[in-house]
Amino acid sequence: MSATALPARFALAAGTTRLRAQGSGWSVARDADGAWDGWLAAAQGGDARAYDRLLRDCLPLLRAIARRRIADHAEAEDAVQDTLLTLHRMLATYDPSRPARPWIAAIAERRCIDRLRRRGRTSGRENPIDDHAETLAAPAGVTGEDRVASRQLREAVADLPESQRTALRLAKLEDLPLAEASARSGLSVGALKVATHRALKTLRRKLGVEDDR
Amino acid sequence: MKTEDMIGRLAAELRPVRRLAPPLRRAVAWIGFAALVIAACVMLFGPRHDLMERLSRPQEAAQLAFALATGLLAAIAAFQLSVPDRSARWALLPLPAAAGWIGSLGWGCLAELARQGSRALQLDTSWGCFGFIVLTGVPLSLSLMWMLRHAGPIRPVPVAVLGGLAGAAIAAGGLSLFHHLDAAAMVLAWHGGATLLVVLGFLGLGRIWGDRAGARFTAA
Numbered sequence: 001m002s003a004t005a006l007p008a009r010f011a012l013a014a015g016t017t018r019l020r021a022q023g024s025g026w027s028v029a030r031d032a033d034g035a036w037d038g039w040l041a042a043a044q045g046g047d048a049r050a051y052d053r054l055l056r057d058c059l060p061l062l063r064a065i066a067r068r069r070i071a072d073h074a075e076a077e078d079a080v081q082d083t084l085l086t087l088h089r090m091l092a093t094y095d096p097s098r099p100a101r102p103w104i105a106a107i108a109e110r111r112c113i114d115r116l117r118r119r120g121r122t123s124g125r126e127n128p129i130d131d132h133a134e135t136l137a138a139p140a141g142v143t144g145e146d147r148v149a150s151r152q153l154r155e156a157v158a159d160l161p162e163s164q165r166t167a168l169r170l171a172k173l174e175d176l177p178l179a180e181a182s183a184r185s186g187l188s189v190g191a192l193k194v195a196t197h198r199a200l201k202t203l204r205r206k207l208g209v210e211d212d213r
Numbered sequence: 214m215k216t217e218d219m220i221g222r223l224a225a226e227l228r229p230v231r232r233l234a235p236p237l238r239r240a241v242a243w244i245g246f247a248a249l250v251i252a253a254c255v256m257l258f259g260p261r262h263d264l265m266e267r268l269s270r271p272q273e274a275a276q277l278a279f280a281l282a283t284g285l286l287a288a289i290a291a292f293q294l295s296v297p298d299r300s301a302r303w304a305l306l307p308l309p310a311a312a313g314w315i316g317s318l319g320w321g322c323l324a325e326l327a328r329q330g331s332r333a334l335q336l337d338t339s340w341g342c343f344g345f346i347v348l349t350g351v352p353l354s355l356s357l358m359w360m361l362r363h364a365g366p367i368r369p370v371p372v373a374v375l376g377g378l379a380g381a382a383i384a385a386g387g388l389s390l391f392h393h394l395d396a397a398a399m400v401l402a403w404h405g406g407a408t409l410l411v412v413l414g415f416l417g418l419g420r421i422w423g424d425r426a427g428a429r430f431t432a433a
Contacts, residue, residue, distance in 0.1 A: 043227060044229065044230050044232055045229050046227060046228060046229030047227075048224045048225065048227045049224075051223070051224045051227050052220060052221065052224035055220040055223065055224065056217070056220055059216065059217075059220070077216060080216055081214070081216055081219055082430050084216070084219055084220065084223060085223075085430045086366045086367075086430045088223045088226075088227075089363075089366065089430065090297065090363055090366070090367070091230045092230040092231060092232055092233050092363065093233055093295070093296050093297060093363055094232070095232070095235065095296070096232075098298065102298040103297050103298040106297040106298045106367075107297045107367065110297070110366070110367050110368070111366075111430065114366075114423075114427045118427065
């Protein structure tokens with residue numbers, strides 16, 4: 001049994017190593033020659049070119065770390081930017097006698113954890129809306145029931161005579177003073193009042209709302 | 214802003230920085246400063262008259278050694294943790310000494326209990342001890358946190374807690390040199406209690422520090 005189990009275990013171990021290398025992208029191979037250490041040390045001395053190369057070169061590693069921890073792509077990219085800001089701020093803490101990769105990776109891990117924790121604090125007050133395209137199209141806070149009611153209202157308004165519709169829009173929806181509504185619609189103030197009153201009465205009747213008065 | 218554009222801007226803003234000295238060397242510098250502060254206090258108040266006699270008792274010598282070791286190791290751990298690529302396990306460094314400190318005080322309580330009965334556990338107030346540990350420990354800890362101010366976006370809470378422990382434990386050890394309480398139960402309650410209070414205070418401070426530092430590094 002051990003004769004067959006042993007090679008299988010070695011194969012599994014080799015596979016794991018390969019997977020890890022793929023997971024963090026080609027940056028692993030690049031870092032292996034120690035280029036990052038030199039660039040980071042040069043950046044501490046103010047070498048902007050080395051710094052630019054380093055940050056661009058380690059971007060795949062930062063993205064791999066962020067995406068492993070954060071499922072949402074936009075959020076993960078924000079975590080990458082947090083990491084870049086932190087790297088910039090903490091440049092003085094790098095010790096050139098040590099490899100750069102663990103220093104960079106530790107900062108990236110920390111920023112991702114920090115972002116997840118902040119998100120965790122607010123997520124209790126949020127609902128996922130990924131699968132509800134209709135909700136996204138509607139204004140915030142509108143429920144299905146509200147949408148049915150508002151469609152009925154729109155249809156009822158559309159059925160009103162033109163003058164009543166105009167009066168309702170200017171006097172009630174745009175909330176203009178009667179004089180201005182009169183100037184814009186070409187109707188007299190009295191006619192506007194009558195048209196608005198009739199429009200509301202018609203709508204109440206159509207939508208089944210009892211008139212209190 | 215696109216990440217690639219941000220890299221361009223960061224590179225354009227780059228200025229040469231002065232590398233921080235290795236954490237152990239910086240820890241030794243802070244410990245030297247703390248030793249000067251404690252020495253000044255001992256000179257100001259005068260060492261207790263029976264200091265040498267007290268230190269010849271193994272249990273009291275152990276208490277002092279453990280208190281100072283807790284402070285020194287907590288300071289070293291805080292400096293190590295303030296550097297991103299150091300292991301988080303550095304936080305465990307002062308724990309054996311802290312356990313030894315609490316253990317030696319607890320053992321002292323038990324020994325006095327066996328010798329004097331329940332009278333050994335009577336607690337009086339000792340606001341002087343409490344005040345010294347808080348009023349000396351907190352500024353010492355704050356000076357350590359000032360030296361480690363770069364750690365805010367990385368490990369604010371462990372660094373602050375270890376900083377609080379370092380300052381309070383060194384203050385408690387120093388206090389024993391000129392105003393040692395006779396009953397072990399009193400030392401446990403007032404030295405231990407004041408140290409715990411300072412550590413809890415720095416735990417809260419570390420959380421606020423982390424929130425503020427984190428918000429400054431939030432890109433979007």
